[in-house]
Amino acid sequence: EAGVVQSPRYKIIEKKQPVAFWCNPISGHNTLYWYLQNLGQGPELLIRYENEEAVDDSQLPKDRFSAERLKGVDSTLKIQPAELGDSAVYLCASSLGQGVSADTQYFGPGTRLTVL
Amino acid sequence: QKEVEQNSGPLSVPEGAIASLNCTYSDRGSQSFFWYRQYSGKSPELIMFIYSNGDKEDGRFTAQLNKASQYVSLLIRDSQPSDSATYLCAAGPNTGGFKTIFGAGTRLFVKA
Numbered sequence: 183e184a185g186v187v188q189s190p191r192y193k194i195i196e197k198k199q200p201v202a203f204w205c206n207p208i209s210g211h212n213t214l215y216w217y218l219q220n221l222g223q224g225p226e227l228l229i230r231y232e233n234e235e236a237v238d239d240s241q242l243p244k245d246r247f248s249a250e251r252l253k254g255v256d257s258t259l260k261i262q263p264a265e266l267g268d269s270a271v272y273l274c275a276s277s278l279g280q281g282v283s284a285d286t287q288y289f290g291p292g293t294r295l296t297v298l
Numbered sequence: 299q300k301e302v303e304q305n306s307g308p309l310s311v312p313e314g315a316i317a318s319l320n321c322t323y324s325d326r327g328s329q330s331f332f333w334y335r336q337y338s339g340k341s342p343e344l345i346m347f348i349y350s351n352g353d354k355e356d357g358r359f360t361a362q363l364n365k366a367s368q369y370v371s372l373l374i375r376d377s378q379p380s381d382s383a384t385y386l387c388a389a390g391p392n393t394g395g396f397k398t399i400f401g402a403g404t405r406l407f408v409k410a
Contacts, residue, residue, distance in 0.1 A: 223402050224388075271341075
């Protein structure tokens with residue numbers, strides 16, 4: 183079974199430029215998460231989708247970050263404009279989303295963003 | 299503020315020893331708890347989850363949960379150098395649906 187797929191794996195941009203990350207979750211997983219992870223820290227949730235609905239986006243900086251999950255499958259996270267402090271690893275994860283054990287999250291390889 | 303606390307380490311153990319990793323959580327509403335392993339430059343990978351008080355064993359790994367003390371631990375028996383990584387503890391949502399909170403992780407070094 184294929185895991186969570188993310189692209190690109192690495193991205194280097196100059197500040198004020200836009201950037202987009204793409205995620206394809208595990209087949210059949212209804213819940214999709216976008217996390218930000220800084221060095222030496224645990225993942226921090228940016229947004230969580232249940233199917234195509236964003237059910238928790240309280241930590242998403244909405245002035246510059248946006249996300250969408252069309253048809254409840256793939257998702258895109260966008261930053262416009264990027265700032266130096268956005269340099270981090272952006273992780274996508276998915277889970278079945280039903281019941282306690284099914285909330286186990288499986289992570290993609292992440293996108294390492296460097297803003298110069 | 300819901301929190302998950304872990305000792306950042308590094309925790310250093312000799313090969314073959316038992317490594318003990320600990321985690322506390324602040325929200326009594328947490329129902330499920332997860333241990334992830336993260337190698338440097340890689341994404342977190344699930345080791346095991348637990349949601350009942352007591353012990354849960356899977357191979358060389360044992361997770362322990364004490365909800366009264368709000369404490370979760372992970373024991374790694376017969377530690378191997380390949381176990382050297384950062385171990386993330388996470389407290390997962392209850393049926394009310396609050397988000398999973400991750401700790402900052404404990405770095406483990408297993409010396410050959």
